Amino acid sequence: MADIDVIRTYLELKDRAQLRPVPLDRRARLERVVACSVPFFRFLYAEVGKRYHWRDRLVWTDEQCRARIGQPGIELWVLYSGGSPAGYFELELHDDDAVEIVYFGLLPEFLGQGLGKQMLSAAAERGWTMGAKRVWLHTCTLDNPAALPNYLKRGFTPFKTEQYTVPAPAHVTDAPPPA
Numbered sequence: 001m002a003d004i005d006v007i008r009t010y011l012e013l014k015d016r017a018q019l020r021p022v023p024l025d026r027r028a029r030l031e032r033v034v035a036c037s038v039p040f041f042r043f044l045y046a047e048v049g050k051r052y053h054w055r056d057r058l059v060w061t062d063e064q065c066r067a068r069i070g071q072p073g074i075e076l077w078v079l080y081s082g083g084s085p086a087g088y089f090e091l092e093l094h095d096d097d098a099v100e101i102v103y104f105g106l107l108p109e110f111l112g113q114g115l116g117k118q119m120l121s122a123a124a125e126r127g128w129t130m131g132a133k134r135v136w137l138h139t140c141t142l143d144n145p146a147a148l149p150n151y152l153k154r155g156f157t158p159f160k161t162e163q164y165t166v167p168a169p170a171h172v173t174d175a176p177p178p179a
Helices: 038-049 062-070 115-129 147-153
Strands: 004-013 028-032 074-081 084-093 098-106 134-140 157-166
Touching: 004 147, 028 115, 038 062, 038 074, 038 084, 038 098, 062 074, 074 115, 084 115, 098 115, 115 134, 115 147, 134 147
Parallel strands: 098 134
Antiparallel strands: 004 134, 004 157, 028 074, 074 084, 084 098
């Protein structure tokens, strides 16, 4: 398979007033994971990212995972729907007082239910609560097609794009088994 050309778009909220939030509905609950286990950390990353070419952290050692989870300024939040983990986001407070939404996404079975706009609103709000001077994130053409429109509808504005190439996956994880 040929390599994949990707466009990454960086977006930001420079002011809390830019956010067009959608509140969590009553079937959803958001919870900060203060003492996250390495297996749960891996589960969230792998399950949310498997369709979107998330691979960087798959090779992390347990020590690397623990170091990330325990790093000051890092927060991990899980969205639950009906008692089940439905998605998560990871926030990082940077030295310039910007909060980055480092990872953000839903597990496949929770896509298309409106939870993404609710969780994104909560992530941005939490960024402001952490003392952000701005909240930012990035997405790319490998992400869910609804991601960029969701960010724009919530008030994020693009500030930079870049193009790069990634190797094609060795296999497609969501393909049906051969007949």
